[in-house]
Amino acid sequence: MKIPMVDLTEQYHRLKDQIDAGMREAMETAAFILGPNVQAFEKEAADYLGVKHAIGVGSGTDALHLALLSLGIKPGDEVITTPFTFIATAEAIKYVGATPVFVDINPATFNIDLAEVEKAITDKTRAVIPVHLFGQPVDMPALKSLCDTHKLHIVEDCAQSFGAHINGRQTGSFGDLGAFSFFPSKNLGCYGDGGLVSTNSDELAALVKQYRNHGSKIQYHHSLVGYTSRLDELQAVVLRAKLPLIDEFNDNRRRVDSLYRKHLAGTNVQTPAQDGTGKHVFHQYCCLHPERDKILEALRAQDIACAIYYPVPLHKQEVFADDCKNVSLPVTESVMQHCFALPVYPELTEDKIELIASVIKSAL
Structure with a gap:
């Protein structure tokens, strides 16, 4: 009996009529960039996660990168994270010119060891990126208390944890920002690349939106160097079909x-x-x-x-x-x-x- 790591076909056939109809409608309206499905999904995701803002971006890696940019993390800064994760977590730190500081993990949960985080804090430390690895939430109340004491930012790497929660509070709602991936095999996956940044900060949300769209608030007016990192309208159709489930x-x-x-x-x-x-x-x-x-x-x-x-x-x-x-x-x-x-x-x-x-x- 052939058994795959993940079988995406059953899920598609269950939602086929809804997804296919949504795709056709999106193509008929031709609103492909930051269109109505992206806008609707952002609101639906924010409501589900219990945050003020959910901003669709091009990938989970982009979500981490833009989150760090919005916090002003820069060369000379240190960001503490886990060595037991996909490389995107640390790549994002390098993208902004900061230094990743890897600390050891809990042998049972495989998540970052908070005692080791505290030991690694220096006068150059600006942020911590906890990874909710394999879908197991990090002890965010304890980490937040530690980071508040040392005045450190938190970017939650929620690439593997959509829907995981602590006493009903969703991962991605504890830190300054959360970063999600919608890679097809994720718990909530689209049919290509996609990602999302969550935050309760109006200021950080505005910066992420600006960074994802060439540094522009008003079309053809650019006040900072930005990127092309927008959640695709067709991927938003898929995500809207799956989110209620x-x-x-x-x-x-x-x-x-x-x-x-x-x-x-x-x-x-x-x-x-x-x-x-x-x-x-x-x-x-x-x-x-x-x-x-x-x-x-x-x-x-x-x-x-x-x-x-x-x-x-x-x-x-x-x-x-x-x-x-x-x-x-x-x-x-x-x-x-x-x-x-x-x-x-x-x-x-x-x-x-x-x-x-x-x-x-x-x-x-």
Whole structure:
């Protein structure tokens, strides 16, 4: 039985009529740039996230970049973040000329270790980028208290956490700004690239809107150097169709988690840990085992998709060599050796999960 990491076709067929009709209508009206679907989605997303402003941009990477620009992060500044994430988190720091400072992670949740964040603060530190990794919220009340004490900005990297919340408060609503990705495989994904910046600040929202549109507030008048980073109208059609179902999708991801736990019981595979901080949305399903490679080999032999997130931590990447001389992060480096991801998507059935578990048990 071939089992992919994520199956986007079932979701499309469920929403096909709505998406296809929305696409046709958008093409008939020919309002392709910051059109009515983008504007409507921004309002709907802001309402869902519980923030004043949601600004559609070209990608999750752009969301991080424009968020840092709007805060005035610049060369000479330091931004603390995790080494256990996709490279976009740190790329955005480099885009504005600042220095990424990587600190170690919590061995259970894989999220940034707040005690290590505090140790890394210097007089050059301007901001922290916590990543809600794999959909597990960082302890934002604790981080916000720490950052308020040291007068530091927070940009939440919510690329993997749309719909995750802490006591009903959504990720992306705690920091100065939140950055979301709508890459197709995300919990809320479009059919190409797309992203969003969330904020409760009128001033920061105005700057993000200006940066995303060539630095212009009024057409052909430019007061700063901006970029072309606007959410596409056709992608907004897809996102508007999916947004009302995001809680259902995430509930089904939690169902998948419970089934993995049931069928992997009795093995020494460490399934994703939850520390009681908020509601996990399981964007990826990453487990730990010392014989990871044996498990991956067995799954691939049965045509079952699997992956390693992430095989090389950011502080070991060649591109950050100058920033990370003699940096040792033992927890991250240990997790990297044992971490592997299993298929997870809302429509994944119990028979497939049972099969995946049986292959793992046989391999071990």
